[in-house]
Amino acid sequence: MEYTRLGNTGLQVSKICLGGMSFGDANLGGMHQGWILDEEGTRRIIKKALSIGINFFDTANIYGYGTSEEYVGRALKDFANRDEVIIATKLFFGDSLEPAPNTTGLSRKAIFNQVEASLRRLGTDYIDILYIHRWDYETPIEETMAALNDLVRAGKVRYLGASAMYTWQFQKAQYVADKHGWTKFSVMQNHYNMLYREDEREMMPFCKDSGVGLAPYSPFAAGRVIRDWDADTARSQTDEIAKKKYDATEEQDLAIVKRVAELADRYQVSRSQIALNWLWKKGIDSPIVGVTKEAYLDDFAGAFDVTLTDEDVAYLDEKYLPHKIVGAL
Template sequence: MKYRLLGRTGVWVSEISLGTMTFGGKGHAVYGKLGALGQDEVDRMVGTALDAGVNFVDTADAYADGESEELVGRAIQHRRRDVVLATKFRAPVGPGPNDQGLSRLHVMRALEDSLRRLKTDYIDLYHIHNYDQLTPMEETLAALDDAVRQGKVRYVAAANLAAWQISKALGISARYDRARFVANQVHYSLVSRDAERDLVPMAEDEGVSLTVWSPLAGGFLSGKFERGGAVADVESRRSQVGFDFVQFDEARGFDVVDVLRTVAARHDASPARVAIAWLLTRPAVTSVIVGARRMDQLTDNLAAAELTLTEQDLAELDEVSRPPVAYPNWIQAAFAPGRIPAANRA
C-alpha cells in the first residue's frame, strides 16, 4: 500500500480507503440492498483492509441510519490508532426539523451522536456531507472550529461541494483564523469526469485533497453490465438499488468499458482494478474509496494500488473518456501560451 499526504496537514493516508456504505441496514429500503453486512462480516472486511495497509476508513451518520458507524466503531476499537477515521453529517438522521443540515445546533448534536456510535472520543476527519442552502457557511465553520479546538475533531472536510463553495469556505476560514477544509470528497470516475472542470484545478491551487467516492460508477465500470441491459452480477450496487444514483451517458459509458476491458486484459486484471488505478494517476486525488459486499471484491479493489498503467493504457482510457472542455476553461487554455514570449518558450 502507498500513502499520500492529506491536504496540507502532514498526515499520511492510504491511497485506497475503505468505504462502509455496505455495512448494516438489514431490512432497510435502500441500505438493505447495498450490502447489509453484519458485525462478523464487517470485522473480517475491516481487518483485511487494515492488514493490507489501509489506514483510512470512511463512513457517515446517515449510512444505515447510524448502524454503519456502530459497526465500524466495534470493528476498529482495538486498532483505533491504526485508523484515520472519517465520518460525515448533514443528511436527515431523524424526523425532527433540526435533525439535518449544517446549523450549529445540528453540528454539535451530530458530532456527539457519531462519537458515541463510533466508540471514540475524537474523529480524525469530519465532513459536511453536502451543501446547506439555509445555513450561512460562517455558522457551520465556526461550529466546526469549536469542535477542533475542543479536541473532538482533528481536521474538517467537505463532500459534494462545488469549487466556488470550497473556495468561499477557505476564504472565511482564513479571515477568521478557523480550521480550514483539508479535503473534499467527490464523485469521479472514467464515466464521470466533471470534477476536472473546476474541482481539480481548485484542489491543486488550494492544497485540498480530493477523495473519490463511487469510483466504479455504482458497479458499471466493473464490466458486469452489457449493452441491452444484461447484468452479469445481480449483486452489483447499480442493479440492486433499482435507480441510477450516479449519472452519466450510458451509451458513451459502454465505449469506455470496451477500452477498459482491453486494458485489463493486457494486465491480466479486472476492469474494476484498472478503473481505480486510473483514478490514482489523476491530479489532486489523494485516496479512492472502495466499498464491497464480498471479500473477493475488496481484495481485487485493494490490488489496484499495485497496478501500474502504461502510457498507452492511459492514452487510450483518456481518449475514450475525455469530456468536452467547458467554458471558460477552453478560452483560457487558448490564450495561455500568449502570455509567454516566444523567445522564452522551451
C-alpha cells in the same frame, strides 16, 4: 499497501480508503437495504482491510441510519489500535429515515448534536476527519465554519472535509475560514470516476492548487467501470441511487467500460486494478472503495503492481463526453 500524505496535511493515509456505505442494518429500510452487510459481514471486511494495510475508514451518519458508524466503531475498537487508524464520518442528512427539525443540515445546533451522536456510535472521543456531506443553502456558511472550527479547537475533530458541492461553494467556505482564522477544509470527497469527470473542470484544479487532498467516492461508478454493464448483481438490481447516476448515460459510457476491459486483458490484470491506477494517475490521494466480499480487497491491493502509461490514460479518457452534474445539490 502504499501510503500518502493527504493533501498538504501531515496525515498519512493508505492509498485505498474503505467506505462504510456497504455496512448497516438492512431492516431499517431506506436506500441501501437491498445489498448492505450486517455487523458480522462488516467485521470480516474491516478485519481483512486492516490485514492488507488499509488504515483509512470512511462512513457517515446517514449510512444504515447510524448503524454503519456503530459497526465500524466496534470493529475498529476490537481489531485495531485507535492511534493507528483514520476514522472519517459525515454529517448533514442526519441519522433518521424521517428526521425532525434541527437534526439535519449545518446549523450550529445540528452540527454539535450530530457530532455527539456520531462519537457515541463510533465509540471514540474524536473524529479524524469530519466531512460536511452537502452544502446547506439554509444556513449561513459563517455559522457552519465557526461551529466546525470550535469542534476542532475542542479536540473532538482533527481535520475537516467537504463532499459533493460546486467549486464556488467550496471556495467560499475556504475564504470565510481563512478570513476569520478558522480551520479550513483539508480534503474533498467528490464524485469522480472514469464515467463521471466533471470535477476535472474546476473542483480538482482548485483543490490541487490550494493543497486540498482528494478522496473521491464512487471510484468505480458503483461497479459499472469494472464489470460488464449487464452483469446481474444484488447492488446493480437494487441500488436506485446508482441507477439514477449512471443508467441515463449508458450508451456513451459503455465505450469507456469496454476500453477498461481491453486494457485489463492486455496487461492480464483485473479491471479494478486498471481503474485504481487511472485514479492515482489523475492525482487522487485515496479513492473510497465499498466492498461486500473480502476477495475484492486482495484484488485492489494488487493494483500497486500495475502501472498505466500516459498513453493508456489518454486512451481511457478519449471517449468521455460531458455529463449532467450529479452529487452536488
